[in-house]
Amino acid sequence: MAGPLTGFRIIELAGIGPGPFCGMMLSDMGAEVIRVDRMSPGGRPNDVLQRNRRSIGVNLKSAEGVETVLRLVESADAIFEGFRPGVTERLGLGPDDCLARNGRIVYGRMTGWGQDGPMANAAGHDINYIGLSGALHAVGRAGERPVPPLNLVGDFGGGGMLLAYGIVCALLEAQKSGKGQVVDAAMVDGAASLMSMFFTMAASGMFKDQRGTNLLDGGAHFYDTYETKDGQWICIGSIEPQFYALLVEKAGLNAERFADQMNASKWGSYKEELTEVFKQKTREEWCAIMEGTDVCFAPVLSIFEAPEHPHNKARGTFVELDGVMQPAPAPRFSRTVAEISHSARSPGEDTAQVLADAGFSSDEIARLAADGVVSGG
Numbered sequence: 001m002a003g004p005l006t007g008f009r010i011i012e013l014a015g016i017g018p019g020p021f022c023g024m025m026l027s028d029m030g031a032e033v034i035r036v037d038r039m040s041p042g043g044r045p046n047d048v049l050q051r052n053r054r055s056i057g058v059n060l061k062s063a064e065g066v067e068t069v070l071r072l073v074e075s076a077d078a079i080f081e082g083f084r085p086g087v088t089e090r091l092g093l094g095p096d097d098c099l100a101r102n103g104r105i106v107y108g109r110m111t112g113w114g115q116d117g118p119m120a121n122a123a124g125h126d127i128n129y130i131g132l133s134g135a136l137h138a139v140g141r142a143g144e145r146p147v148p149p150l151n152l153v154g155d156f157g158g159g160g161m162l163l164a165y166g167i168v169c170a171l172l173e174a175q176k177s178g179k180g181q182v183v184d185a186a187m188v189d190g191a192a193s194l195m196s197m198f199f200t201m202a203a204s205g206m207f208k209d210q211r212g213t214n215l216l217d218g219g220a221h222f223y224d225t226y227e228t229k230d231g232q233w234i235c236i237g238s239i240e241p242q243f244y245a246l247l248v249e250k251a252g253l254n255a256e257r258f259a260d261q262m263n264a265s266k267w268g269s270y271k272e273e274l275t276e277v278f279k280q281k282t283r284e285e286w287c288a289i290m291e292g293t294d295v296c297f298a299p300v301l302s303i304f305e306a307p308e309h310p311h312n313k314a315r316g317t318f319v320e321l322d323g324v325m326q327p328a329p330a331p332r333f334s335r336t337v338a339e340i341s342h343s344a345r346s347p348g349e350d351t352a353q354v355l356a357d358a359g360f361s362s363d364e365i366a367r368l369a370a371d372g373v374v375s376g377g
Helices: 018-028 063-073 087-091 095-101 126-133 152-177 187-194 196-203 241-250 264-278 283-290 310-315 351-357 362-370
Strands: 009-013 032-037 054-057 078-081 106-111 181-186 223-227 233-237 297-299 318-321 324-327
Touching: 009 018, 009 063, 018 032, 018 078, 018 106, 018 152, 032 063, 054 351, 063 095, 078 152, 087 095, 095 106, 106 152, 126 152, 126 187, 152 181, 152 187, 181 187, 223 264, 233 283, 241 283, 283 297, 351 362
Parallel strands: 009 032, 009 078, 032 054, 078 106, 106 181
Antiparallel strands: 223 233, 233 297, 318 324
């Protein structure tokens, strides 16, 4: 692989959801990410989040298993985990343990609540973290309950991507200082960070506490989704005056009646009329009229439709690998091009080769496998 992180070796203590996403982000960019899995059978052939890295199966409940990972740490640039606070310390793989072996190691930690604070040791999931951050309260229709935006804001945007960003920042700093450090990535912090613009708007009197009544939450008639004649959906984001004027023109609206764009007291009646207008044509017909113009328009595509859209196909936004359609690596680089080298490995599939690459002798590898310390992959 020739991505921008080529040459960096990173150890991933396998977890679920946001942890694997962080590993995918780093390995997509060329880092050699070695996933430390539990010694359990079964493969992950369809798991997009597990692509692009090798897997070693290790029994972390054994002292030799922990020592095996610490030996890998000695030649690594970073290690990351997504367990509750204190778990890796009890295993003997906490930050102090790893930094004692390698003073330049970057130690990434991802939790929901963070490494400290009154709720640090409580269980939780994405919905809870974004609930505490202020993000969940803002998502939903007026007068209705908050709607979970999948688990994109906490787990992935505010979690896995934040951790990947933090690790890369610490790796850059380590190149100057020669010292490693701990990265504490909390999903509640990340979700709060994603809300920065809305805190600005609130401070400026431009954001109301009632969801579904604001500029970007579906309150405005010119920034929302609409059903079409065939039961499909389109979305518009005609915020700027010139884009709004084009929307009015192409939707065949009365320009004089719709002239008061930013008068929130009229948004409701404007939206009722737009709702009826968009139901007069199919999604395909509206695409023929508006797609590619400055209306700021797009069809609302399903996860199955998106890979087939001409724009996504032209850019290679999605790729198919081993029969699984999946997003391509992002962002893109002009010179150090990121790529997908292989699909997900089964847990422990690469154990022998990873250990050999790390300097373990064939006899050591055979003994560790025979003793149940590592898998025999």
